[in-house]
Amino acid sequence: MTDARPTVQVEIEERAAGRVAWVRMDNQRKLNAGSMPLVADLKAAFENLAGDDGLRAAVLTGAGDRAFMAGADLNELAELEPDSARRFITQLHLAAAAIRDLPVPVIGRLRGFCLGAGLELAAACDFRVADASFVMGMPEVKVGLPSVIEAALLPQLIGWGKTRELLLTGANYDAEEALAMHFVEKLVPAGELDDWVETWLGRILEAGPLVVRSQKALIGRWEELGLAAAIEAGIDPFGDAYETDEPRRLVAAHLKPKS
Helix, strand or coil: CCCCCCEEEEEEEEECCEEEEEEEEECHHHCCCECHHHHHHHHHHHHHHHCCCCEEEEEEEECCCCEEEECECHHHHHCCCHHHHHHHHHHHHHHHHHHHHCCCCEEEEECCEEECHHHHHHHCCCEEEEECCCEEECHHHHHCCCCCHHHHHHHHHHCHHHHHHHHHHCCEEEHHHHHHCCCCCEEECCCCHHHHHHHHHHHHHHCCHHHHHHHHHHHHHHCCCCHHHHHHHCHHHHHHHCCCCHHHHHHHHHHCCCC
């Protein structure tokens, strides 16, 4: 039987090319709703993973088959006052920031409901794969609240018009619509979700571990800079790569004659 206490489970896989972390949000009796204990555990989990120099990638998902996360815990929302509401939403932001700040790629593995806070956490992942059960939405306006914090990532992902539609109507969208608006990068049939996660993991693990970390950090800078500055910002990381043996070693492997 699943533990009734909301929690986050972290499973570390040792692979030949390095470690992979599976992070599961588990509050199944409430569709993995984002209670404060779960959010605190999620933030701590990603902060701990950030210190693992042998980590190559992480996968974020929800326990069970019904939801990634069906929003914040409504029982907790009902009890908030202005000051506690600010603390509540700040903690949720810090959890999403810990996902974005992980030095290695984070794959969002999405099934079932992904609403409100859950959609913000999914948006904080580097890329996302969903199956046909996926349902996304930002229903905050239906309970008298604005969509905030990492909802600000949505215009970069789905465009301003779709962001306005999503946030101002509070409507839900199915998996096909999520793919069409480019919130998810891949949509697969039920039962093939883990196969595609493995495809992405395999591609990440084939690349150089140092350069993947450098590339993710640079992409993060691109989000904050104008075009000219973003282009200029890539020069030093390119040169820095040659401070390691990774480019020479990996280029040499590609230059070897194929048998």
